[in-house]
Amino acid sequence: MTLEIDVAALAALMQEAADAEILPRFRNLGAGDIRAKSEAIDLVTEADEAAERFMKARMEAILPGALFVGEESTAVDPSLLDQLAGADLAVVVDPIDGTYNYAAGMPLFGVMASVVAKGETVAGIIYDPLGNDWVIAEKGSGAWMCRPDGSQEKLAVSPAPDLEAMVGCASTGFYAADMRAVIMGKLAQVRVAASYRCAAHEYRTLAGGFLHFLMYQKLMPWDHLAGCLIAEEAGAHVARFDGTPYRPGDLAGGLLVASDRDAWTELREKVFVA
Structure with a gap:
């Protein structure tokens, strides 16, 4: 049976989470909205946690039955990492990648999500909330820059120089x-x-x-x-x-x-x- 993944719906959910929870807090965080985790440069903000809750609450409708492995969820329940490799279907989410930059007001952060089926990554999306565009790949289908106007551009790495x-x-x-x-x-x-x-x-x-x-x-x-x-x-x-x-x-x-x-x-x- 072929696994059907609604990548467009997942990409839209990442955009919605950014619009609702991440962008309104950018350069608008209070002192109590930023906390250190393992060390001073390992931060979590109210935006990270709120965006992850937003995506988790709506993920079942996109990937029914999938194990949800979010960075902030795993901080609460580390056993999620042990379940990932053996899960029939899982979605892995980083609500804000580059939290240190985000907390410092630097415009260099993103939202990341991947779909894992039986130990293999089969889809990946990186959304840039400030650029409002996505880089998306499904296994075997190439990597694509996808813009909100619907245009797409196939991506390719640069040949390596000396x-x-x-x-x-x-x-x-x-x-x-x-x-x-x-x-x-x-x-x-x-x-x-x-x-x-x-x-x-x-x-x-x-x-x-x-x-x-x-x-x-x-x-x-x-x-x-x-x-x-x-x-x-x-x-x-x-x-x-x-x-x-x-x-x-x-x-x-x-x-x-x-x-x-x-x-x-x-x-x-x-x-x-x-």
Whole structure:
């Protein structure tokens, strides 16, 4: 039986949640509306929680019977992570990716959702509330920029240049200090290594052909499932540091995304070495 996913309805729900709960609070948060979670740079806001509640309440109508795994729901019930890999059907939501940017009033945040069926990511959406557009992928159907006027543009990664000309994003903050110093030193081999502190926009930018690589040490499904599918459908090579595929149940092992397999191998061997 073929799984039918109403991607348009899911995309519309993300837009509705942003309109109702995220955009009205942007640059309008009170001191009590922002809280630290694991550390000072790991934040949650009233907008994160309200947007997730909004989507969760309406998700059953779009994906009946699906396990709902949201970043804020999992903070309350960590067992949701254990259920994800084995679920027949699940939807994984990051209500605001880039919460630190959002809380600081920086216009670089997004809403992410992915659909997982029997351990495989089959659909991914990244919505930009400020740009009011979506990057969407369904497995085997390519990655697409979708605009509110109904127009669509197929996305493709940029061919990788020589290592010294590569531009990418690398999240080094979750390495131990000694290893972080090593990796950051090796990143001097590429032309630009940045961090937007927002995986949503990093994945969108790579899929649109403006970055050659992404690297992450911390793996949480709401941060990467949608983006990895979008990157793969745009032609990128995606794998954990040991070369194995990235799956919904993977919470460790690092993640490297590059324009193609050869670029991935060169980056892994010369830059992101253990």
